[in-house]
Amino acid sequence: MDVHISLDGRRDLAAQVYRQLLDAVLDGRLRSGERLPPTRELARRLEISRNTVALAYDRLVADGFLTGRAGAGTFVSAEPVRGRTAPKGVIRPRAVWEDMKTPERLQPTRYDFRVGVPDARLFPMQTWRRLVARELRANVAGYGDPAGHEPLREAISRHIGLSRSVQAGAGDVLITGGAQQALDLIGRVLIEPNAVVAVEEPGYPPARLLFRTLGARVVGVPVDGEGIDVSALPGEARIVYVTPSHQFPLGTPMSLTRRTALLAWAERRRAVVIEDDYDSEFRFGERPLEPLQSLDRAGRVIYVGSFSKTLLPMLRLGFLVAPASLAPALRAARQLSDWHGEVPTQAALARFIDEGLLARHIRKATREYAARHAMIAEALAGDERLRPVPSTAGLHLCARLAPGVSVRPTPGLAVEALEAYCGQAPAQHGLVLGYGAIGTDAIPEGLRLLRSRMSAGPEAATSLT
Structure with a gap:
């Protein structure tokens, strides 16, 4: 066990070692049963005499915090009595974060x-483990592409092209850590300070809150039986976030008339439409309408999708399809944010799609x-x-x-x-x-x-x- 000890000057060295080891035991950084470095090794690292370290150890043994075992070493014998906490500090977040309350997640219950x-019991976990293990055995080294694993981007472009008629090639797809990261990247690239972003009312709270944190003024627009009321969109809005396939949370799809009106409005206002195709894969009735992305002729729609509902939320896999004019900026935003996602997981999903297992x-x-x-x-x-x-x-x-x-x-x-x-x-x-x-x-x-x-x-x- 490596223990960080910082010595101040050359006075009372044994006491300094004693106090810092004692603090580590009391706040739980050194846990009961863990073995301390041998006195010779710790003395060498600290560039002090072995007797100085031994004196500190002996004092901790006498106080009951350590136990020496002949031929085995010195071990922590006490349980922590206080938790370690960072200094309270005086740094304050931006005002938007002061009263930020994210949606409460209900705990599992009967x-x-x-x-x-989604129901995790329906997911083919054994097959998934096999695919992930195969990718982990591969020779994986270095950083990945910020846009995502290319075979996965190709697989997604084919999948959404067949299942949702989305017009996209692999170069138009960017892999994200779920739909929420896709919205974050889009906001980083497009939202100016105090820009107006229109969202559905009622709608998806995490999107509304995210846009606020990025400096936007978020305006709710009523939803009726045909979808968002285009006539109620604020004229100054330059981004509109919608869930047209299965409005969240009401569940009604946006009518074709309303889709056409929204696209026409966006073109007149030079606005961007973010289309979140929320859980549209599970359809039980009528044929789905064309996505806004496939109806768009002006390049004003960004399509966002996620595998959190079709697979498992813990995998944190999503994607966006953006017009080519935005691709370089979104790729750079992903690289500056977290560089790239988990390559083995992305590679496993590519095989999962290509082998027909997702369908x-x-x-x-x-x-x-x-x-x-x-x-x-x-x-x-x-x-x-x-x-x-x-x-x-x-x-x-x-x-x-x-x-x-x-x-x-x-x-x-x-x-x-x-x-x-x-x-x-x-x-x-x-x-x-x-x-x-x-x-x-x-x-x-x-x-x-x-x-x-x-x-x-x-x-x-x-x-x-």
């Missing part, structure tokens, strides 16, 4: 209707999620206190609560309130129920418990657990 959580997994998961979606939608439709919002895709569905109805927090039941996705008053009143984290067999009892906790009264809290 009846788990959390949003945005197979999506088909299997879609069948399971469709059954859960139908079960919940049918149950909610039979309760006059709830008005389900029609949806045919994704990992969650939304239901509006009748006036005066609320849900009491209940141990063992995790449900999210629609209010948590609203950025401005008055907040909308409803529930957002995910069905990726809850097994099919637990849904009926979970819904029964939910209905039993609904009553007239104050509006529901933002965290219903």
Whole structure:
């Protein structure tokens, strides 16, 4: 065990060694059972006499903090009595960070209707381990390409071209650490101080908060049954963030008429549209509409995708497809941010896609999620206190609560309130129920418990657990 000791001058050297080792034991940097360096080795490193180190060790043994074992060495014998903390300091963050409250993540529970959580049991973990192990055995050295592993970029361009009609080659794709990093890179490249960014209301809170931290003035724009209300877009907005395939959190798709109007508005205003194709892979009904990216003829759409829902959130794999005019800046932003992602993981995903395993997994998961979606939608439709919002895709569905109805927090039941996705008053009143984290067999009892906790009264809290 290497121990850092800093000596000040040449006086009381044994006492200095003693105090610093004692502090390391007390605050837990040296843990019970760990072996200290031999006195000869530590003395050589500190350029002091061995007797000086031995004196400090003997004092710690006498005080009960160390134990000497003949022929084995000197070991820590005490448990830490205080935690190590950094100085409180006087440095303050920028004002936007002072009151920053990121969305609360509900903890796993028995009846788990959390949003945005796929069922890990459906993921072919053994196959994934095999692919990752194969890449780790390969001769991997040096830094990777900031734009991402080229075979993965090629695989993604083919995949989204076939499954979503996205017009992109490998050179148009940039690999990111999930959709959130994609939004961060886009914001770094495009957002000027005090620029206006329009977002959906209700909408995805992490995107709204991220744009604020980058210096933007974020304006919520109402969403109706056809998607974002283009006529309500602020004229000064130069970036519009939308989830057209499966609006988050309501679940309704943006109509073709509204898509066309949004693209025309962006061209007139010389604005950028960020299209987040949130969990659109899981479709249970009607044929999906063309993405904004494939309808765009002026090069004003940046397409963002993620594998957090189709695979696993822990993999942190996403991508963006941007017009060629932005590619150099986005590549530089990725390099300055964290240089590149994990190359073995990216290489494993490339094989996962090329061998048809991703398509197979999506088909299997879609069948399971469709059954859960139908079960919940049918149950909610039979309760006059709830008005389900029609949806045919994704990992969650939304239901509006009748006036005066609320849900009491209940141990063992995790449900999210629609209010948590609203950025401005008055907040909308409803529930957002995910069905990726809850097994099919637990849904009926979970819904029964939910209905039993609904009553007239104050509006529901933002965290219903």
